[in-house]
Amino acid sequence: MFKKIDSDPTWIPLVGTGYDVHQFAEGRPLILGGVEIPHTHGLQGHSDADVLSHAIADAILGAVGLPDIGHYFPPGDPDCAGISSLKILQKAAELVREQGGRLCNVDSALVAEAPKVLPHAAAMKENIGAALGLSPTRVGIKATTNETMGFVGRREGIAALASASVLMPED
Secondary structure, eight states, rough: OOOOTSOOOOOEEEEEEEEEEEEETTTOOOOEEEEEEEOOOEEOOOSSHHHHHHHHHHHHHHTTTTOOOHHHHHHTTTTTTTOOHHHHHHHHHEEEHHTTTTEEEEEEEEEEOOOOOOHHHHHHHHHHHHHTTTGGEEEEEEEEETOOOOOOOOHHHHEEEEEEEEEEEEO
């Protein structure tokens, strides 16, 4: 992936995981991966409540040992009210670069009974890749149901899991 030359530092591969969940709310748009998806309900949250972007951001931040997104975008901060979660992803990528790191890829899974999200996956990959400075081919998005079990199975909300791979220079 990266060719090492004598002047390059030794790169350490790091991996982070992220998880987020938001409950459905009436009167809000459903935003996933920066894409508005037609559905009867949106997700409740201080920002646009993009559960997918939040899980990915936490995975990126976790890979480099930084606090979660609530540290950088506090839920009570009026400046964060309604912001696009793509800005949260941009900030996470910026923090990796500030530490000298290189974001390699992200992978994610959405867990929802409805709506069907895979028809929107290509647009989500484009948005997420652009926010992170990655090719959309380096963004994985999968979707599954919870087989009607738990809060997701009862259609009360959506969960997302994510992982991120980062290369950091050796300390």
